[in-house]
Amino acid sequence: MLALIVGIITIIVLVSATLGVKSSVSNVMGQMKGIIVYEHDAADVPYSHLSSDYEEKLEDIRGVRVALPEIYGMVRTIDGKKAEGTGSFTAGMVMLVGLDPKKERMRQGDMYGIGVEEGRKFISSDKYAAIISKDIADNYKKNIGSKIELDDGKKYTVIGILEESSVLGSIIVVPLDRARELAHLKEDEVNSFTVQTKNPEDEKRIATLIKMKYPELEAITASQAVEETEDIMGIMDLFFYVMASISLIIAGIGIVNAMLMSVLERTKEFGVLKAVGWENDDLLKLIIEESILIGVVGGIIGIIISVAIVEILNNYMPFSLLITKELIGEAFLFSVIAGIVGGIYPAWRVTKIDPIQAIRGE
Amino acid sequence: MNDVVIEAKNLKKYYKMGETIVKALRGANIKIKKGSFVFIVGPSGSGKSTLMHLLGALDHPTGGSVKMDGKEISKMDDWELSMIRRNKVGFIFQTFNLVPSLTALDNVKLPLLTDKRISDEELTARAIKLLKVVGLGHRIYHTPNELSGGERQRVAIARALINNPEIILADEPTGELDSKTGAEIFELMRKMNKEEGKTFIIVTHDTEYIKHNDTVYHIKDGVIKETSKRELEKNGMKGKKEIT
Known part of the structure; x- marks a missing residue:
């Protein structure tokens, strides 16, 4: 027995x-819309470095609605102390994400399918603003309007708190320019782009087009990522x-x-x-x-x-x-x-x- | 002829024990009348138990015939034999052979538990009645461990009677009991024989329970001879158990 x-x-x-x-991965990935574009030779998106010139080049492709630049990095300190995240997916680290506040309103759907539970998304005028994950808000006792100090010693105003997500773990989203500095990227450099098409059915075709036109780029649709x-x-x-x-x-x-x-x-x-x-x-x-x-x-x-x-x-x-x-x-x-x-x-x-x-x- | 319940003719049973063949029965003949109270006596290894198993449809003979109610049973297959045992024969063993985890009541019900012809209520009622008959009305829900040796054998007797068999075969029924309890068990079996008209075939060492007008068969070297208590006493087979 x-x-x-x-x-x-x-x-x-x-x-x-x-x-x-399986269900949490495909939930998240399934809700992502668009094509992820990154450096062909990079092992993964965070290791990819692309010039922000591609933003225009990608948007010039017929059928592309918007190319959203993204930066990924790590938050090392919060409020002057070592940043501590939760969740084994981020291995106790706090992930830094940079998005362009001027363009985020163009994004269809939520980033990784995770919505803002409290507060709001970025708007063009945001400079020292941060959207933080739920666990960071809880652990560091932050509310909408609280200040959070990151590696650069600057204080960011919390404008949004993300829905609780089992996949992403601890994450702080800041405007692209700030993220570039925090992640020590060169000027005009980003990690990747999310390309969204005018017509969702075109995603696969356009991903192929991008790869053909710019062999130095890798383009993968969210659905392909799910398949993978x-x-x-x-x-x-x-x-x-x-x-x-x-x-x-x-x-x-x-x-x-x-x-x-x-x-x-x-x-x-x-x-x-x-x-x-x-x-x-x-x-x-x-x-x-x-x-x-x-x-x-x-x-x-x-x-x-x-x-x-x-x-x-x-x-x-x-x-x-x-x-x-x-x-x-x-x-x-x-x-x-x-x-x-x-x-x-x-x-x-x-x-x-x-x-x-x-x-x-x- | 009609009053003969079991008849064995030229019954042979050989066992292979390693290289040697043991001839337990070598042409035994016996005729048992309905309603009789028959003893089978004999020294150890004389073939008593073998005869018992063959008469009780537990085993197949090597040769010869066994007729029960005029029907040849020696050639029947295992399933037919189990049907014979279920319907016509009741067994009482030396070591009682009760299931230790079951109550007296359930032990008595056991032989007919898988029989669909009888409902559980009917079976339970019959089992309780039989337990009362054997004097255990007050011990129905006791398990064998909570009963004395004599009480256990009474449960076994009730079990042997549950299927209302014509023939009851008892193999050394008092072998594990003291002589007072043994006498009580014999009294009970004689009562069943007289009142219910059941045929009893009893294999025993204990000649002290045999009465002078009982039918006694003496088995020796695989053959059966009819004898009597008097004759047994003359030949020195007397008193308690032989050394086995």
Whole structure:
């Protein structure tokens, strides 16, 4: 029973973790609109350095509505002390994002799909303004209108607080120029652009166009990014399912072992039952029923414990583990099947018991 | 002929024990009348238990025939034999063979628990009635561990009677009991024999429970001879158990 319960817990917790990561990633990415443009040779967006000249060049492409420059960096100090973020996705760091206040009203949708919960987005006149993530607001006790001091010793006015997000972690958004200084970029340098098209269906085509026209650039649509992450998730899925299968096999062996022990212990009883006229079918049914019962009870206990574990983990994890009805259904089915399969061999052993031997044996 | 309930003819049972073949029964003949109270006695290893198993449809003979109610049972398959046991035979064992985790009531119900012809209420009522008959009306919900040896054997007797069998086979029913309790158990079995007309076939070492007008079969070297208490006493088979 224990092996089964542990197996079920392994399955549910592992799969709910993948489901959770998957759903939060695709939630965020799915809500992103546009094409991410960055340096072709850069390993990732934060390592890309592009001249802000591209802003105009990109907007000149037919079908492009707007090119939004972006800067990424790290906030090192807040209010004169080492900046401390939460969430393992940002590994305890506070991410710095720079956006152009003059152009942000042109952005369709929210950045990373995360909206401003309190306060407002940037407007053209913003200079020392900051939009901060919820956890920063909570941990540093900032409200709309509070001042927050960053690396440069300048005080920024908090104008907006972002919705709580399981993916992004700690983040401070400041106007592009300020971010450039904080991130020590050269003048007229940015990390990347988000290019939004007039017609959303054109995204893929325009991404290709950008790459052809400017081979030094990489252009990837948000939906492609989602696909890419889903590929990685697919590998994760596979890995977790392999783990889950192994735990199921262990659970199955556990049931076989437990049932076999309990059957052998009762050899004499089964012999008596046979002697008094029980058929093999009756015994077969009895054992299979017993092992299904183990499967059902083990499954229910496993599911209850898993739900509790996931509840607890969700308080500490940067992303939510997701338990779906299907997952619970599958786990339950799993454990019942483990019960049936685990009962077959012991049941067969019982039918082979010779009543005479069993009764005689002390 | 109609009053013969079991008839065995030229019954043979050989066992293989490693290289050697043990001939437990080598052509045994026995005819048991309905409603009789029959003893089978004999030294250890004489084939008593083997005979019992064959008469009780627990095992297949190597040769010869066993007829129960005129029906040949020696060639039946396992399923048919289990049906015979369920419907016609009741067993009482030396070691009681009760299921320790079940109450007296459930132990008595056991043989018919999987029988769909009888409802649970009916079965429970019958089991309670039988437990009262064997004098355990006040111990229905006790488990075997909470009962004395004699009480356990009474539960086993009630269990042997639950399917209302024609034949009750008892293999050393008093082997684990002191002689006072053993006498009580025999009294109870004789009562069942007289009042209910059940056929009792009892394998025993204890000749002290045999009465002078009882039918006694003596089994030796795999063959059966009819005898009597008097004759047994003459031959020195007397008193308590032999050394096994």
